[in-house]
Amino acid sequence: MKRILMLTTGGTIASEPTEEGLVPAMDGRLLAAYLNGLAAENQLQIENLYQLDSSNIQPEEWQGMARAVASRFQQYDGIVMTHGTDTMAYTASVLSFMLRNIPVPVVLTGSQLPIRHPLTDGVENLRCAFAMATSGRAGVFVAFDRKIILGTRAVKVRTTGFDAFESVNCPYAAMVDSTGLNLNEAVLQKPSGDFQLEDRLCDGVILIKLTPGLNPEIFDMLLQMQYKGIVIEAFGAGGLNFVRRDLISKLHKVVQSGIPVVVCSQCLYERSDFTIYQAGQKALESGVLQAYDMTTEAAVTKLMWALGQTNRPGEIRRIFETCYAGEVSLT
Template identity: 60%
Template sequence: MRKILILTTGGTIASRPAGKGLEPEAGATMVRAAVDALKPACEVDIQPIAQLDGSDVQPEEWQAFARAVIEACPDYDGIVITHGTDTLAYTAAMLSYMLRACPIPVVFTGAQAPLSRPLSDGSENLRCALAMAQSQKPGVFVAFDRKVILGTRAVKVRTTGFDAFKSVNYPYVGEVNARGLVLNAHLPKRPSQLFSPELRLCKRVFLIKLIPGFNPDVVDLLASLGYKGVVIEAFGAGGMHVIRRDLTDSLERLTRQGIPAVVCSQCLYEHSDLNLYKPGQLALEKGAIPGYDMTTEAAVTKLMWALGQEADLEAVRKIFATNFAGEATLPQAGESR
């Protein structure tokens, strides 16, 4: 019988109505009751490590959650982390980088309705997460609505619907059907390198979503405020203004200061390609780092993690040219992107 640890961090799944809306309960009473009702074919320990609404999970919590996984890893076959849905995709992406080569499954889940409600989706999400945690497939995953998503490819797309998360630009790694949890061929391979966690990160990263008429002075202001990296959600395949308000000049100034600027697409699906149009090519010439088909969550957390490992711009550029945890589909030889 496999041994699974559930780390509870709060979130909707473990919330009750309070004076000012839903609030996470102290301890893990609801989660324990739900797990006992499921009668899983594994031994389950539960350990509360936080009592937070998902919107309050920040970089300090990412490091704390990663440490909890590292400490428990030798004693368990898999780990489930219950988490508020609002920032779950960010946490799953960041821990995918921090815990590269983790030898066991680490599975995030949560709920759109609390376990305290009769029609909650929490029990089914826990059931799916526990099944994935028993799979002996290493990696960081998100289990939600009877689907399993790679940790760097999950995006929250609904505020109340039970199918709250989608796998973006990557197939689901598993789905629940009449045969149980069926895993596909897109699972990460068992790591060949030793498990060597890297928890350092840089919090001074800013995300910009371009709009028509965006003022490039904002980018220069970020540098003066001490930000160390910028992620830009550009138009379409990577477009940005180059007339009247030339953003590429600001990118060049960032590059001269050693500040990386990662450019990805506002479009949820398919990849960005900065070589496709003239504005994107100018951005590349001025130092922009391609974000390929990464989600915003994966790009932002990767830049924070990369700057925690390396302050040098060229080292960060090399990190973004490497696919660490399935976060990017890198161009093959002869492709532009």
């Protein structure tokens, strides 16, 4: 029997209908009652961390989750965490950075329908999460629709479909079919050292989606608002406008002021490459950092995590030139 800790944080899977819509109301004990014999097959311990719609999960909750895992993982073979789907990808990404070299599986899951609903996907998602939690493979993962995704590669791509999450720019870490849990050894990470809890975060990071005609003066306002880091979703492989509205010159001033600027692509798949076009090369000259094939969720949370460790531009650059949890392909 495996020792499994189930941490609950709320989300649709634990929601009940009210006059104001679905509200997280069920605790872990009630959720576990829907697992039938699965709970009996493992030594299951349940702890309720939060009872929140995941729209209300913020950096303070991320730190609480990371600290809960860090203080308990040595007593268990794996950890399952229930979570709302809307911000699950952000949580999975940031936990991947904060729980450095976690030696046990930490598997996030949830559902598109409450577990009490007769057509719920919650039970199946929990069963798959338990399968991964008992696999002995280290790391942070998302389990959804019989797929296991690295925490730094999960993106929610559908609002209602049961196949709500995809692994972006990375194969699935595992798949569940009639033969059971099939692990992809090429994707799975191995700890590179001793476990470290690195839970300091900077919440002064903003994400900007570039649109044609965006006024560069918006970045002056962001500096006045004392933001500490900026992530930009640029066009295509890394395009930034510099004709008439010279965004690149403005970003150069931002970087010179000590504020790191990370640029990723608005395209969901494939990598950005700033060496291809003139606009991209000008952006590199301005000092921005490339996100390459990182998801937006990973880029945002990695910058929040990096700024929690240091405010030195050179060290921030080094962090973004390092792959910590499978979040980026550096070639």
